[in-house]
Amino acid sequence: MTRNSPIDQRASTRDYASGVEGRLDATGETDAGDDRDPDYEVVTTPVLVIGAGAAGARVAIELAESGIDPLVIGKRDHGDAHTTWAAGGINAALGSLDPEDDWTIHAADTLNEGHHLNDPEAVELTAKGMPDRIRELEEWGMPFDRTEDGAINQRYFGAQSYRRTCFVGDRTGEAMLGTLIDRARELDVPYRENVMITRLLSDGRRVDGAIGFDMETGRGLLFRTNHVVLAAGGFSALYHRHSSRDDENNGDGQALALEAGARLMDLEFVQFHPTGMVGDRYGEKWDGRLVTEAVRGEGGRLYNTEGERFMERYSPDQMELDARDVVARAIAREVREGRGTENGGVYLDISHRDPAYVRDRLPTMVERFESLGVDITAEPMEVAPTAHYTMGGVDIDFRTGETGVEGLYAVGETVAGVHGANRLGGNSLAETVAIGKHVGDHVASEVSTGDADPELADGQRAFAEREFRALDDLAASNGDVTPRELLDELGDVLWRTAGILRDADGLRDGLDELADIRARTVDLRVDGDRTSRSFEYAVDLSVSLTVAEAMLRAALERRESRGAHYRTDAPETDPDWRVTLLVSIDDGELSLARRGVGDPSRSVREALEEGYELDYHHLE
Template sequence: MSGSAPWASGTTSDFSKLPKRGFFTVTNYETFEYDVLIIGAGGAGLRAAIEASTAGVKVGLVCKSLLGKAHTVMAEGGLAAALANVDDRDNWRVHFSDTMRGGQYVNNWRMAELHAKEAPDRVKELEAWGAVFDRTPDGKILQRNFGGHRYPRLVHVGDRTGLELIRTLQDHGIHQGITVHMEHTMVTLLKDGDRVTGAFGYDRERGRFKIFKAKAVVLATGGIGRAYQITTNSWEGTGDGQSLAYHAGAELADMEFVQFHPTGMIWPPSVMGLLVTEAVRGEGGVLRNKDGKRFMFDDIPDLYKNQTADNPEEGWRYCQGDRNARRPPELLTRDHVARCIRREVNAGRGSPHGGVFLDIAWIREKIPNATEHIKRKLPSMYHQFMQLADLDITQEPMEIGPTTHYTMGGVRVNGDTQMSTVPGLFAAGECAAGLHGANRLGGNSLSDLIVFGKRAGEFAAKFAKEHGAGQVNDAQIEQAARHALEPFDRGASTGGSAEGPYQVQHDLQEMMQSLVGIVRREDEMVRALDGLGKLRERARHVAVYGHREYNPGWNTAVDLKNLLTVSEAITRAAIERKESRGGHFREDFPNKDAASGKVNVIVGKNPDGSMQVRREPIPEMPAELKQVIEEMK
């Protein structure tokens, strides 16, 4: 298992080779050697693993949950790719300019260009691997409307597109000879000088430490949503990749840009934050306040005036596929819609439980068989509300409000190779920064995963072929192991009197929600920094009881370090950006600032271990891309 023989296609029977159980002393950890180690098995990680294995290197894939359960399954609406199957005016240039406009022009323009150009091929590849997307009448892949996309562009399967994506990659990937380590938590990246040489962590089932040596490592760990109280993210979204990279010396970028999705469930309390797909609005759903008014017509940003309908009738025609109609204001970008909802609620025009109404049932007035149509187009939404809220969305409006959904920021990478500022360390998908700038368009996440997952896998394999194996540092490993086990020592020595990890996590989420949330102010964020210091101190003293096998208390304690790291990065970056742009809204600086629009905020670790924040100018865009943006205005 730990040999370094070159991997050959289809010869490894992965799951039958799951490591045998055994006893290991503290200095005798089981060791695995790979050319490329991928951490995370959502869309980006699986796509990277497939690409690297196709390049003929030995690939290991570690993931936090069971294979196929990653947060990608929660993506509902679709995958953006300019296939032009529904509207032949679409092409990469339009997709590129839509992505840049949505990101308020602080995107990594090279990534936006590659993404728009390569997404169609990545989609066709999925079909060749067995994905079954919804079809057009002439048998092609169907595409739907979504916020911020000029033409119908989202490839989809009802409202379960993420499941289709992850299952397709999983079912293809298991025949590629990739060794999968499920339910593992990584506690640190291993380094040899400047370069990354692997990772160290433990399997949650038995709680045994393991060393993963690798010539290149790809981080594909997803988001940071669990830093907030109201979120669409599962327990996995604790910023592991961002935190591992940061502590290994890599830079983070754009951490101030957190996306609050405008439509999360708000009632009953147990489902608060659960995602309600934007596809509801793409299919004609409208937002209303308690007086029944469609308030989104009240505030249409200048950047989008030309593209947005100014009356309900035109908006409806757009949703029905009228090529001459402009899109309804409900399909403006997520940052803007979320703020409009907050405005209505703050002005006392909200729904009974503190949100607004999202109504798809109204389309009964427009089309026959509306009930069947809604169930067919939005099956998971129908079931979600029926089962969890006793509400029939074909008959009644939903109550919704903003929920923490996505981080545009993450590990700073090279746009072409996805390599971070640490040699041999790559990142792709949500845990990498750049593509989305200040705000991500719906549908651009699934396409991000496959475009840059592929690139990360390709260039990580290339790096592995060009570099020999590095050394791992025993002292670093021993220190990480000791550190990870400290909560048990405290549990044993305090006899049940010490604080557990759940309360610290809960207080962190509450604080980030109220002080570094959807609307931000300098004084509040300074208080948050102070609060983070206190929480870090508490985290240093949390205790865990019981043994190491499948112990969720221990896992929560280990994740706290990551949550605290990304929360500090978000807060410091948000203080640094003294303007409002995309997902980052400052009450004390409510407008965009031209000078701030020319920089990214970069976060790095000082030699003394403190966090450093600086501004870095965005490289000049090539003339041809500038021209594309000019043409599409």
């Protein structure tokens, strides 16, 4: 097939009204008897980057530095991406405070935290590349905190053998994204804000563009391009309690890739951060909002309602800075056994540190809690686990970002592989820039002269117009249930059945309840036109149902406990399950397959054999 041939019979469609997902037949013809002429704009670009956080920005910078003008699109205003909520820091083995640290130990810590389900090549590319990426960010103006002798300062983060996490107070993600955006502006990278993508133009073998709409005007948008990079984040906001905004991290990138013909993997691994805000004192607005790991990295301690520093029971050596899955399960157990607060939480206390030190290192936390009447320099915070990060996502080649669908690439939290079964704190920001550079470099090498102004075949236009009419019908839905109601129900279902503790019966119940939610989408009511938040939630719902089902099926299939996936009916880690679960669409149905995991390089194996481990008591 040539680049400009019509879209074939395997293009993906989604019935928004009934919530049916899958790659079904699409002839490229207009619907019989439907003579509506949709209003839309056609945009051409050599490369379309979907997602304007750190991963998308770093890809775009690499493209621009190679002489290519990509178009970056985001769902919100420029600079308002989820990266800004990553507070605590970014990992790199600089050795500012611990000169014995190096990239192989960083890689070993990452593999241990991921329970050796990580892609070893992805881990090594990240760990080896990060010192240069930090120096690059420094050169571009990122205002890292400094040691007394002027080096980039580093702090402890959970399960890290050394002080490796570089930071800007407790607003590292915000500072990093601002730095990347400033660099992109210096390079005149084109950007379009408030755009939502609903579909990729794909025949299952390659992509030819994307379909969406302008969220401010409601007008349809058809992007014609031979290269699409997905950098749209994860799906932790599907859960009732989560650290994301309700309208972010709902699985857009994963669903778009799956329906375009790519595979997903590791979807069963959802990280629950140990410390999210909880309690009537803070109000519903703040429920689940992240209390950065930097609080524990600077010496914060966890106590139950009996005044016990309970991590002494679960991890006497690493204490509060053990792996996130370990600390989250410890808190869940304290609450379950009656030693938690009335709100289902415990206490996080850093008041033993000097108030000036706390205000210097944790200014955002101090300010946030002061606005709620809590002085964290003098009293504890009430916290409980919250859905925070998704290790699962698109299956890619980490040197190129390729997905197996020609012209489709992915990067950042949209993908799986670096983190395995559980993410090492501080590695999310690291992955975005370390792998983002590789992906951008490869995509640049694939762009040819003809990609500057790609043609739009008749079949592709017809397929896009069919999608625009479906979106019109969705906006006109006038049933009895709102998308927000069903999204809230879905969040409750996932929290109850696929949360920190899981079992087969609960996961099966979750699938049954999800099917009921999907059936009720036939009675959907959208309050407003395409510019309304209700319409946005309606599109989110169709995406969320796809990803939630895939995640539940993968969690049910993995009959062991490993990292963030804890099955109370199979509590042990089974060496025979050191495999990744791949999810694809086969004849319109979700299909699961297994794949083995590779081994790390000799230098990383040697670091693993040395058995490096964090000694928490350096903080005492």
